[in-house]
């Protein structure tokens with residue numbers, strides 16, 4: 205078995221595959237503000253006990269806004285650059301459910317590069333609830349998938365998750381700062397073995413191990 209411990213960095217340009225690429229810094233402040241407002245709206249809708257008249261009025265208002273916004277859609281697969289805090293950038297889909305800049309359902313997980321791999325802090329509201337007051341187990345897996353996928357992409361080259369294994373060590377609380385870290389353990393050709401961890405109050409709540417398969421880019 206050949207073990208390559210010196211990953212190569214080669215990020216293909218998505219435009220070569222017909223995918224639009226947007227500079228993250230070029231997204232207007234008004235769009236960020238809209239995404240943030242709709243994020244808060246989702247939380248409010250999920251928890252409201254408003255009277256039926258208010259609910260009906262809100263539904264009509266939201267329907268009207270949807271119709272106004274849904275006139276000029278981005279192409280599916282639109283990519284965006286994101287600053288990783290160390291002078292490097294990564295490229296990901298703009299509506300990525302975990303980290304997408306324009307996805308109001310995303311918790312805005314901003315992974316930054318560290319000497320060990322990647323790290324993010326996030327505090328989750330009831331949009332991500334599974335058991336009472338706790339983060340949904342599938343969402344924990346989604347966040348770890350993103351964290352390991354991102355570190356694999358940045359430290360080697362973009363790939364897809366072939367295998368993901370999660371150990372749920374303790375309940376992961378809502379409304380609590382969570383620290384998410386990820387790192388590359390080793391690479392073997394196209395196979396990248398990665399791992400990640402979620403901590404709350406310094407205690408590990410979940411750990412993940414994954415196998416990423418680097419995408420073969422045609423010449």
Ligand SMILES: CCCCCCCCCC(=O)SCCNC(=O)CCNC(=O)[C@H](O)C(C)(C)COP(=O)(O)OP(=O)(O)OC[C@H]1O[C@@H](n2cnc3c(N)ncnc32)[C@H](O)[C@@H]1OP(=O)(O)O
Pocket residue numbers: 294295296297349350351353354357362363364365366367394395415417
């Ligand atoms: C870009 C910016 C940051 C992005 C972050 C994104 C994070 C989110 C990541 C995701 O959620 S990806 C979406 C979920 N994953 C998928 O949809 C992948 C679906 N599976 C596939 O498309 C293919 O199975 C895959 C590309 C993973 C592999 O297919 P290939 O045909 O390219 O590879 P192949 O099947 O020949 O396997 C290559 C090697 O990996 C091994 N392998 C593949 N799947 C495996 C598996 N499940 N378990 C163990 N080993 C596996 C396989 O045995 C082989 O080993 P050897 O080279 O030693 O022979």
